[in-house]
Amino acid sequence: MNQGEEEITQVQQYEKVVKYIVKNTPFGQANLVIKDLCKIIGNINPQDPIMLQALKDHNEEHLALFKGQSTQILTSVLNSQEDFYVDQKNNETIQVDHEKLEIISRSQVELPSEPDLNQLRDALEQQLNLYLSQQFNEKICGAYVMYQGDASDFTFYLGITAKTINLPNFFCGSWISTWEFTRTQLKGDLKVQAHYYEDGNVQLKNVNTFSEGINVDLSAASESAKQIVHTISKLENKHLTGMDNLYNSMPDIFFKAMRRPLPITGTKMNWNENVHKLVANLKQ
Amino acid sequence: MESKEKIHSCLNILKRLPPTQIQKNAAALTSLIPDYAEELYQKIDKPLDIGQDEKGNQFIQSEFNRDGDSFRSPQNNQYYPPIDDAVYPSEQLRKLELKANAVFDEYRRLYYEGGLSSCYFWDKDDGGFATAWLIRKNVEKTKGIEEGSWSSINVIDVKTDGKSKWTYKITTSVVLEMNISSNQDVGKFNITGTLTKQKEESYEAPAGGKDIELFHIMKIGTLVEDVESYLRSQLDSVYFGKTRDIVFQTRFSEGEKQSIQQRQGLAGEFKQKYG
Numbered sequence: 303m304n305q306g307e308e309e310i311t312q313v314q315q316y317e318k319v320v321k322y323i324v325k326n327t328p329f330g331q332a333n334l335v336i337k338d339l340c341k342i343i344g345n346i347n348p349q350d351p352i353m354l355q356a357l358k359d360h361n362e363e364h365l366a367l368f369k370g371q372s373t374q375i376l377t378s379v380l381n382s383q384e385d386f387y388v389d390q391k392n393n394e395t396i397q398v399d400h401e402k403l404e405i406i407s408r409s410q411v412e413l414p415s416e417p418d419l420n421q422l423r424d425a426l427e428q429q430l431n432l433y434l435s436q437q438f439n440e441k442i443c444g445a446y447v448m449y450q451g452d453a454s455d456f457t458f459y460l461g462i463t464a465k466t467i468n469l470p471n472f473f474c475g476s477w478i479s480t481w482e483f484t485r486t487q488l489k490g491d492l493k494v495q496a497h498y499y500e501d502g503n504v505q506l507k508n509v510n511t512f513s514e515g516i517n518v519d520l521s522a523a524s525e526s527a528k529q530i531v532h533t534i535s536k537l538e539n540k541h542l543t544g545m546d547n548l549y550n551s552m553p554d555i556f557f558k559a560m561r562r563p564l565p566i567t568g569t570k571m572n573w574n575e576n577v578h579k580l581v582a583n584l585k586q
Numbered sequence: 587m588e589s590k591e592k593i594h595s596c597l598n599i600l601k602r603l604p605p606t607q608i609q610k611n612a613a614a615l616t617s618l619i620p621d622y623a624e625e626l627y628q629k630i631d632k633p634l635d636i637g638q639d640e641k642g643n644q645f646i647q648s649e650f651n652r653d654g655d656s657f658r659s660p661q662n663n664q665y666y667p668p669i670d671d672a673v674y675p676s677e678q679l680r681k682l683e684l685k686a687n688a689v690f691d692e693y694r695r696l697y698y699e700g701g702l703s704s705c706y707f708w709d710k711d712d713g714g715f716a717t718a719w720l721i722r723k724n725v726e727k728t729k730g731i732e733e734g735s736w737s738s739i740n741v742i743d744v745k746t747d748g749k750s751k752w753t754y755k756i757t758t759s760v761v762l763e764m765n766i767s768s769n770q771d772v773g774k775f776n777i778t779g780t781l782t783k784q785k786e787e788s789y790e791a792p793a794g795g796k797d798i799e800l801f802h803i804m805k806i807g808t809l810v811e812d813v814e815s816y817l818r819s820q821l822d823s824v825y826f827g828k829t830r831d832i833v834f835q836t837r838f839s840e841g842e843k844q845s846i847q848q849r850q851g852l853a854g855e856f857k858q859k860y861g
Binding site for chain 1: 591592595596598600602603604606610611614615617619684685689692693696699723726731734759762766769770772773776778779780782799800807808814815818822825826829832833834835839840842844
């Protein structure tokens with residue numbers, strides 16, 4: 303076996319590890335992690351197919367936002383094809399640069415289209431953008447709406463996300479919620495993450511699921527969209543309030559149970575006294 | 587130099603991965619650099635495990651009392667499971683170790699009112715010694731907390747100038763885990779992480795080397811108490827304050843964003859008017 307073949311085999315062994323590590327990296331830090339992985343493995347760079355695939359999976363799981371000249375797109379497993387992403391609304395396929403989070407090119411394509419569902423989709427998009435502007439960090443936030451099926455049997459997919467990335471101050475956070483609804487049922491999944499790593503590594507990970515009955519009237523698209531987004535925002539706000547309550551109660555029930563700030567005597571430990579007393583006891 | 591760089595990159599990555607999965611994260615990274623696995627494991631802070639001897643007496647299992655897959659008990663100096671040809675502290679150091687454990691146990695009682703403590707000592711080539719003072723405390727399942735634990739890892743490097751000056755360098759890491767697995771309002775909620783601090787102090791030992799062991803224990807103990815108390819106060823504002831802030835600046839509560847924008851708008855107007 304020559305040198306080249308040996309290296310290929312080794313790197314394939316590393317693939318599983320790379321996938322695991324990049325998948326579990328907080329959003330905003332994947333490029334840095336990949337650089338470090340290349341240093342560790344050696345003879346590999348961030349443009350290697352293994353690294354790029356891991357980065358692609360990472361971006362899709364975190365609903366990464368890609369910007370172009372006049373448009374932007376959220377990527378997820380739902381609109382992902384091998385080499386491009388599908389933009390249902392604009393009838394386009396979009397190619398992206400996963401490292402730079404930029405749109406490289408767009409092409410027109412013919413996609414199946416249902417006029418009734420298009421109306422609801424556009425109304426939902428409008429409501430979601432309003433919702434984003436009211437309650438999310440606008441530096442990095444976005445939403446998507448897609449559907450499958452036809453007027454008699456449909457499923458809509460919604461994604462909402464916002465990110466905070468502040469590497470100079472050692473913190474990142476992300477809010478990722480994905481929803482789907484049929485005529486009568488709305489279901490959602492929420493992932494909240496926060497990472498602070500000055501002098502350490504502290505991470506919050508919070509997941510929740512939602513389910514609520516609804517009634518979608520396709521003939522009243524604007525009204526239906528308002529109701530659906532209103533339901534989503536109500537559920538998300540309730541979750542946030544729950545987090546706030548938890549944070550307020552935690553110091554009392556958690557920290558107090560861990561370690562006292564001072565002994566019950568109110569003074570620090572008297573080392574001199576204790577050292578002499580306890581060591582004398584030992585001798586006996 | 588190459589190994590140092592690779593370990594540095596591993597530590598960089600570990601700082602970014604979820605600390606709840608520290609074992610898995612460490613295993614993944616050491617599979618990439620198997621030759622440096624030992625060295626990497628010694629630099630990793632993770633929640634402390636608890637082992638016991640044949641009578642059921644518990645002690646903390648750590649890198650500092652480990653040889654192969656066995657761990658040394660600070661009570662009877664034996665390894666569990668038993669092994670031949672293991673590493674032990676020198677006789678002198680073992681005497682110091684016994685005394686330190688007795689005194690540190692009192693510290694644990696005063697500040698933690700529960701939990702488990704262990705001290706381990708080991709000799710160094712430069713004539714000094716090093717020691718690890720460890721504490722593990724679990725939170726009882728209460729008010730919705732499924733699991734909660736605190737692990738203190740205090741590592742102190744002790745050097746002398748050969749005469750009467752002793753220098754103590756402490757590195758303390760506190761690893762906290764808090765897990766709520768099924769809260770009605772928030773679902774599954776977990777905050778886990780490590781904070782680290784270092785400090786160095788030098789002291790003149792009493793003349794004649796009298797009671798030098800008690801001197802060491804007092805100086806080390808005081809350092810441990812200071813740094814742990816400092817970290818405990820930080821944990822409140824970092825674990826809870828910081829992670830909370832990050833979430834609430836990503837997703838604002840109702841009305842919050844408008845009131846921030848209003849205040850910024852008013853501040854802008856004020857600036858324009860009054861310069």
